[in-house]
Structures are given as C-alpha cells and as structure tokens.
Amino acid sequence: MKKLNTAAQMKAIDREAMQGRYQIPPTVLMENAGHAVVTHGMQVWGPWQGKRVIIFCGAGNNGGDGFVIARHLMAQGAKVYVYICGEESAYSEESRIHLRTLQAMQDDPLCHLQYLSSLAEPVVRRRIAHSHMIIDALIGTGFHGMLRPKMRALAQIINAVAHEAKIPVIAVDMPTGVDADTGASDKDAIHAMMTVTFGVHKRGQFIYPGKELVGKVVLDTIGMPMPLLRKEENDCMYALELADIAEIMTKRSPTSHKGTHGTVGIIAGSATMLGAALMAAQGAVRAGAGKVRAMIPSVVATHTMGLYPEIMVAAIGTTPYFTSADSKAVMEQIRDCSSIALGPGLGRSKETQDFVLQILEKASCPLVIDADGLYHLQGMKDRVRRCLQPLIFTPHIAEFSRLSGYAIDAIKTNPVPLLRVFAQEWQVCIVLKGAPTYIVSAEGKAVYINTTGNAGMACGGMGDVLTGMVAAIWGRENNPMATQAACAAVYLHGASGDACAKDYGPYGYTPLELARQVPCILQQGQVVTKIDDGEIG
Numbered sequence: 001m002k003k004l005n006t007a008a009q010m011k012a013i014d015r016e017a018m019q020g021r022y023q024i025p026p027t028v029l030m031e032n033a034g035h036a037v038v039t040h041g042m043q044v045w046g047p048w049q050g051k052r053v054i055i056f057c058g059a060g061n062n063g064g065d066g067f068v069i070a071r072h073l074m075a076q077g078a079k080v081y082v083y084i085c086g087e088e089s090a091y092s093e094e095s096r097i098h099l100r101t102l103q104a105m106q107d108d109p110l111c112h113l114q115y116l117s118s119l120a121e122p123v124v125r126r127r128i129a130h131s132h133m134i135i136d137a138l139i140g141t142g143f144h145g146m147l148r149p150k151m152r153a154l155a156q157i158i159n160a161v162a163h164e165a166k167i168p169v170i171a172v173d174m175p176t177g178v179d180a181d182t183g184a185s186d187k188d189a190i191h192a193m194m195t196v197t198f199g200v201h202k203r204g205q206f207i208y209p210g211k212e213l214v215g216k217v218v219l220d221t222i223g224m225p226m227p228l229l230r231k232e233e234n235d236c237m238y239a240l241e242l243a244d245i246a247e248i249m250t251k252r253s254p255t256s257h258k259g260t261h262g263t264v265g266i267i268a269g270s271a272t273m274l275g276a277a278l279m280a281a282q283g284a285v286r287a288g289a290g291k292v293r294a295m296i297p298s299v300v301a302t303h304t305m306g307l308y309p310e311i312m313v314a315a316i317g318t319t320p321y322f323t324s325a326d327s328k329a330v331m332e333q334i335r336d337c338s339s340i341a342l343g344p345g346l347g348r349s350k351e352t353q354d355f356v357l358q359i360l361e362k363a364s365c366p367l368v369i370d371a372d373g374l375y376h377l378q379g380m381k382d383r384v385r386r387c388l389q390p391l392i393f394t395p396h397i398a399e400f401s402r403l404s405g406y407a408i409d410a411i412k413t414n415p416v417p418l419l420r421v422f423a424q425e426w427q428v429c430i431v432l433k434g435a436p437t438y439i440v441s442a443e444g445k446a447v448y449i450n451t452t453g454n455a456g457m458a459c460g461g462m463g464d465v466l467t468g469m470v471a472a473i474w475g476r477e478n479n480p481m482a483t484q485a486a487c488a489a490v491y492l493h494g495a496s497g498d499a500c501a502k503d504y505g506p507y508g509y510t511p512l513e514l515a516r517q518v519p520c521i522l523q524q525g526q527v528v529t530k531i532d533d534g535e536i537g
C-alpha cells in the first residue's frame with residue numbers, strides 16, 4: 001500500500017534528512033526534486049529537445065524546484081521561459097542558490113528569465129499559447145486557504161489557455177491551489193496532467209477534488225533515506241493497492257470444502273425492501289462465502305424462493321419486518337455462522353430496533369452492520385461497546401452523520417480526524433462509504449483510503465452488495481482482521497465497479513452485475529496469489 005503523508009509530516013522528514021544524522025544538503029534535495037520532474041516528464045512526453053517550456057516559479061521552495069527544472073531542461077535542449085513570482089531576498093537559502101545559478105546562465109539563448117510582475121497579461125497568455133509544456137512550480141505543499149488575487153488571476157490564465165491550446169501542465173509536488181492534506185481545492189486551482197511528487201505521496205492527491213486535479217501522480221524519492229520514508233507516523237494513512245488485497249484473497253487449498261470458507265448470515269429485508277437482502281446475499285456469494293443463509297421476514301421471504309438457488313433462505317416470523325419476537329428464531333439460524341451482515345432493508349420500525357439490539361447482544365460471531373441496522377444504533381454507543389463480538393460499521397456520509405452527530409459538511413471537509421475519534425469511542429472498525437471510501441481500524445490509528453470505484457456505483461443497492469462482501473471475506477476460516485477484511489472487500493467492490501464501467505459504460509450497470517464481476521477481478525487481476533496455508537501459489 002502507498003503511504004500518504006501530510007505536508008507537516010513531509011516537512012519533518014525533510015528536516016530530518018537535512019539536519020539529523022543524514023546531513024543531506026537542502027540544495028541536493030531540491031536538485032533531485034527538479035531533476036525528477038524533468039526525467040518523469042520525458043518518460044511521458046518524450047525528449048525535451050526543441051520544446052518550449054514555461055516554468056512558473058512561486059515564492060517558496062516549490063519555486064526553487066522550478067529553477068532546477070529550468071537548468072536541466074536547457075541541458076536537454078529545451079527553451080525555457082522562467083517566470084519568477086517571489087522576491088529574490090525572500091527565498092530560502094537553497095532556492096536562492098539555484099536562482100543565482102540560473103541567473104548566471106541568462107545569456108544562453110535557451111534561457112529566458114523574467115520577474116512575472118514585469119510582464120503584461122497578454123504577453124503571458126501569448127507565451128503560454130505558444131509553448132509545448134507548462135511547469136507549475138508556483139505553490140506545492142505550502143498552499144493554505146484560498147488563492148490570493150494575483151495568484152488566482154495567474155492560475156485562471158494558465159488553466160484557460162492550457163485547456164484551450166491543449167498544452168500539458170506538469171505540477172511540481174502538488175498542483176497550485178490544492179491542499180496537500182485534505183484535497184480541498186481552490187475553484188481556480190491548477191489542473192495538471194501529471195504531478196511529480198517527492199518522498200512520499202500526499203493525502204490530497206487521493207481525495208477529491210484534489211484527486212481530479214493532480215492527473216497522473218508519479219512518486220520520486222529524490223534520494224531521501226528510506227528509513228525516513230518508511231517511518232510509521234502516529235497519524236498514518238495508506239492508499240490501497242491490488243497487492244494488499246492479494247495478501248488477503250488467498251488461493252484456496254485444492255482440498256478445501258464449503259465449510260472451510262465460512263457461513264455468512266444475512267439478516268436483512270422487510271416488506272418493501274426485499275432486494276436489499278438479496279443483494280447483500282449475492283455480495284457474499286460472489287466474494288467467496290462457503291454458504292450464505294439469508295434470514296428474511298416470512299411475509300416477503302416467499303417471494304425469494306428459487307430466485308437465487310445458491311442462497312439458503314430462512315423465512316422468519318409473521319410480521320412484515322423483524323421484531324424482538326423474531327430474535328430467538330434468528331439466533332437459531334445464525335448459530336453456525338462465521339460472520340453476519342445485519343441491516344440492509346430492515347426498515348426503521350421501533351420494534352425492529354429492539355430486535356437489532358438483541359442480535360447485537362447475543363451474536364456469537366463478528367457482525368457487519370449497515371444501513372437501517374446503523375439507523376437503529378443512534379445514541380447506542382454504550383450498547384455497541386458492550387457487544388462481545390468485533391464489529392464493522394459501513395455507513396455512507398449521511399448515516400455516519402446521524403450516528404456520530406457530526407455535520408455532513410464537517411465530515412465532507414475533513415473526515416479522517418472524525419473517523420478516528422468515532423472508531424475509538426465506539427470501538428468499531430468503520431468503513432465510510434463514498435468517493436473515496438475510508439476504512440479506519442477500531443483503535444482509530446491506521447486509516448486506509450480506497451483507490452477503486454467510480455460514479456456509476458452511485459446507485460441504490462451497491463452498498464448492500466458491499467456489506468455481503470465484507471461479511472464473506474471476514475468470515476473465512478483463518479479469518480482476517482476486521483480492517484483487512486474491510487479493505488479487501490472495499491477494494492474488490494470498487495474494482496468490480498470499474499470493470500462494469502468498462503464493460504457496460506460509465507453508469508447504468510446494476511449492483512448484481514457488479515457482484516458478478518468479483519470473481520473475474522480475482523482472476524484477471526491475479527489477486528489470488530497464495531494458498532490458504534501460506535504457501536506461495
């Protein structure tokens with residue numbers, strides 16, 4: 001998985017690399033950063049020879065990187081137009097050194113160096129329009145707040161002209177105007193086609209709207225000592241990758257049987273929401289559950305008979321929704337279950353709440369709780385903490401807001417600290433569904449961010465499928481930890497959505513079509529790499 005840092009964590013690493021026992025001179029890190037941009041740019045767009053490149057250099061160290069980039073581009077035969085926004089005296093020592101080196105090369109016909117303030121706007125527009133490439137070295141991890149008027153005006157020009165003339169923009173470390181910690185972006189933030197980032201990825205590259213503005217992100221370690229780059233932060237965040245899932249979705253032993261792969265109990269559905277139960281059950285089947293038993297109120301269960309023969313259906317009670325009178329029958333049915341998915345389509349009757357609380361109290365295996373199951377747990381933190389079984393909650397933002405009391409806007413702006421507090425206080429692993437989906441362990445320490453999925457999944461029932469998948473992966477023999485199971489399910493669910501988007505089109509595919517893709521993802525993505533007993537397959 002990819003480690004994701006905040007700007008402050010990155011700064012601390014930079015400091016340690018320069019001042020601690022490593023003693024790397026700051027000019028060297030900046031040199032390597034600038035060189036990295038030139039190298040990665042060439043790998044995507046070919047040789048720089050003969051290209052006209054505009055480099056906008058801000059007043060901080062991001063601008064310093066720009067001066068280095070200019071020198072290396074000239075060495076490769078590009079003509080550079082370097083526009084400086086800062087005052088020479090205000091630059092850091094390392095930026096000033098690189099600026100002076102560049103100033104010493106000013107006579108070179110390939111070098112055009114100018115303070116931006118001395119240039120009329122139409123000239124800037126014309127120069128951009130006649131360039132082959134633009135380098136955004138205006139602001140990197142140091143961006144905060146909103147773009148100030150002059151910077152905003154410049155960013156608007158760059159975006160407009162680059163878009164119109166189809167000129168690629170390479171962002172140095174971060175596109176100007178994107179917050180490296182949260183992905184929050186100024187409305188005029190620069191839209192890059194590629195971002196070359198240094199040392200460790202930044203969180204804002206994986207969170208919308210920043211995620212959309214960074215383009216292709218390339219990481220270069222710029223010669224920083226690996227122990228610093230690998231260091232586990234107290235407040236750590238990771239982006240999920242296919243390889244992480246392969247650790248969990250192991251190959252089956254050839255002699256395994258259905259009992260080996262877990263029995264998932266689905267407690268879901270009510271008179272008007274039968275589909276939710278079936279979609280969760282299908283999610284469990286497609287994610288590899290050995291057996292799936294769906295417990296559904298009798299009144300509606302009759303309609304499911306024969307629909308999905310692979311699912312065992314237990315018709316429960318006499319009411320159109322579950323009540324506490326049903327808990328005994330349900331407990332009988334889940335005795336042999338290795339995990340339970342509770343909640344999709346249960347409805348919001350007060351009587352169902354009593355039922356949910358009884359299941360929570362008596363269950364003898366891990367529980368994944370979603371949708372109406374979570375609705376019934378509002379204000380029930382103590383009851384949840386008393387539950388003897390490990391729990392995974394899978395709310396979307398509105399459900400999380402209802403449960404936690406945090407405002408939807410606050411969750412959208414910066415969910416991570418809120419999720420950590422909630423997970424610790426409620427002692428549950430939490431999956432905050434959305435774009436992107438976050439997974440937080442019950443200790444509230446590690447946060448994982450999903451990298452798969454698309455807007456075609458914004459459709460009723462997709463979450464139900466996920467709930468069944470989490471339960472299936474969590475309920476296997478040698479079952480993974482809650483967080484691992486949640487990460488694997490979320491990643492696979494999103495990857496299946498991406499496969500649907502490719503096969504069917506960007507939207508309009510159904511939750512069951514998505515569920516059907518799960519085994520194909522395991523196959524095509526070669527996710528399954530190991531045998532259950534740990535042997536490499």
Ligand SMILES: NC(=O)C1=CN([C@@H]2O[C@H](COP(=O)(O)OP(=O)(O)OC[C@H]3O[C@@H](n4cnc5c(N)ncnc54)[C@H](OP(=O)(O)O)[C@@H]3O)[C@@H](O)[C@H]2O)[C@@H](O)CC1
Pocket residue numbers: 011014026029030033058059060061062063064065138139140141142143144145146147148151172173174198
């Ligand atoms: N050794 C290292 O550390 C290495 C660092 N490296 C590079 O340094 C970068 C970090 O450098 P940094 O910390 O100097 O910040 P940076 O991104 O240049 O931004 C600060 C400037 O932006 C301005 N500004 C901010 N917000 C603004 C707004 N809303 N609207 C307008 N202006 C705004 C801010 O103005 P101020 O707030 O100070 O008035 C200041 O002028 C990092 O991303 C990487 O590229 C590499 O060389 C590798 C080694």
Ligand SMILES: Nc1ncnc2c1ncn2[C@@H]1O[C@H](COP(=O)(O)OP(=O)(O)O)[C@@H](O)[C@H]1O
Pocket residue numbers: 371395396433434435436437452453454455456457458459460461462463464465466493
């Ligand atoms: N724009 C999007 N990008 C990626 N994933 C999305 C997007 N919109 C929805 N999803 C995913 O689809 C699922 C929707 O779940 P949910 O909101 O609970 O739907 P339902 O309750 O109807 O089943 C979640 O896993 C969510 O992450």
Ligand SMILES: [K+]
Pocket residue numbers: 062136137138139140171172173174175176
């Ligand atoms: K930048």
